[in-house]
Amino acid sequence: MTTQSKTATDEEILLLLKGKGAERGFKLLMDKYQERLYWQIRRLVTFHDDADDVLQNTLIKIYRGIGRFEGKSALFTWMYRIATNEAITFLQQRHRHASASIDDEAGVIASRLKADEWFDGDNLQQQLQTATAQLPEKQRIVFNLRYFEEMPYEEMSVLLDTSVGALKASFHHAVKKIEAAFEK
Amino acid sequence: MKKENIHDELAGLSPMLRQLKEKDDGMRLPPDYFEQLQAKMVQQLKEEQPGPAAKTVPFWSVSTNRFRMAAAAASVAVLLTAGWWYMRPAETIAPVAVTEPVQVEEAALTSEEAQSYIDENILEFDTEMLAAELEAAETVENPADKQPLKNNSNKTHTTDESLDHVLDELTEEELEDLL
Numbered sequence: 416m417t418t419q420s421k422t423a424t425d426e427e428i429l430l431l432l433k434g435k436g437a438e439r440g441f442k443l444l445m446d447k448y449q450e451r452l453y454w455q456i457r458r459l460v461t462f463h464d465d466a467d468d469v470l471q472n473t474l475i476k477i478y479r480g481i482g483r484f485e486g487k488s489a490l491f492t493w494m495y496r497i498a499t500n501e502a503i504t505f506l507q508q509r510h511r512h513a514s515a516s517i518d519d520e521a522g523v524i525a526s527r528l529k530a531d532e533w534f535d536g537d538n539l540q541q542q543l544q545t546a547t548a549q550l551p552e553k554q555r556i557v558f559n560l561r562y563f564e565e566m567p568y569e570e571m572s573v574l575l576d577t578s579v580g581a582l583k584a585s586f587h588h589a590v591k592k593i594e595a596a597f598e599k
Numbered sequence: 600m601k602k603e604n605i606h607d608e609l610a611g612l613s614p615m616l617r618q619l620k621e622k623d624d625g626m627r628l629p630p631d632y633f634e635q636l637q638a639k640m641v642q643q644l645k646e647e648q649p650g651p652a653a654k655t656v657p658f659w660s661v662s663t664n665r666f667r668m669a670a671a672a673a674s675v676a677v678l679l680t681a682g683w684w685y686m687r688p689a690e691t692i693a694p695v696a697v698t699e700p701v702q703v704e705e706a707a708l709t710s711e712e713a714q715s716y717i718d719e720n721i722l723e724f725d726t727e728m729l730a731a732e733l734e735a736a737e738t739v740e741n742p743a744d745k746q747p748l749k750n751n752s753n754k755t756h757t758t759d760e761s762l763d764h765v766l767d768e769l770t771e772e773e774l775e776d777l778l
Contacts, residue, residue: 533628
């Protein structure tokens with residue numbers, strides 16, 4: 416990664432992607448946004464292997480759909496929404512295929528985290544991941560953005576097209592649920 | 600500034616989570632993951648032909664074409680059905696005229712049944728018509744006439760008697776209405 420690719424503007428990237436420099440534009444886009452997208456996805460799906468699959472699907476959709484991007488929102492906002500939708504779809508499929516009840520699902524996640532080579536957090540961090548994984552999808556998204564990404568509510572409001580008040584309430588509610596999960 | 604905001608917020612909400620946030624979250628990545636991912640994605644997209652600059656038919660256009668085709672097919676089907684409907688052999692369903700005598704098919708009713716029907720519904724028959732029929736029945740010589748009641752002179756006689764019987768039972772008012 417070069418410094419130049421890190422500083423490529425969204426306009427430069429879009430110009431290349433929509434023109435004859437698609438490959439270079441895609442590389443610049445990945446340089447600039449892939450990590451951020453990855454962690455957004457990872458915090459939703461928890462496990463690296465799952466995040467890898469979802470991220471690849473997301474990037475393909477971004478690449479194929481860039482011609483339809485009209486610039487009404489910021490490029491990252493548009494990509495973030497694609498990534499979130501892909502992650503939620505993945506979680507719904509995972510939930511459908513799982514035969515465990517909600518309580519059992521927490522145990523399954525905890526077991527899988529213990530065995531996951533790409534997670535080495537302590538017991539408390541494991542409990543946090545397990546508790547977060549049980550939050551409703553929208554609440555989980557808000558919690559991740561605020562707690563892990565430390566995103567301001569105003570920026571989150573634009574990203575999620577939700578009022579600041581609703582986001583604050585959602586975050587506070589999520590925190591209470593996670594605390595209750597810890598107390599169990 | 601952002602960090603202080605979230606930390607301040609968590610301090611009031613959940614000191615436990617605030618403390619936990621200071622620690623490593625434990626999530627790891629394979630080494631060189633993003634470099635390898637980039638190479639993998641570029642190769643994958645090269646193998647899939649159309650890039651973002653390729654002209655793609657918008658979904659709404661495809662669906663519109665399909666809709667148009669479906670509409671055209673439906674229109675043709677309607678036209679064909681209408682054409683068949685008009686061209687099919689006309690089925691003549693002659694409405695039964697109220698003033699015309701009911702033609703009793705020879706095989707459908709026995710003479711007794713026909714007589715019984717007439718007896719029960721005498722008031723619905725046009726008396727002039729009925730009289731004309733009776734007169735015609737008296738002058739018919741060909742027994743192969745279609746009207747079964749006229750073929751049998753006995754039945755004619757019976758009809759006369761039945762008619763007399765009915766007329767006897769009619770009140771004066773009813774007779775006046777008939778006449």
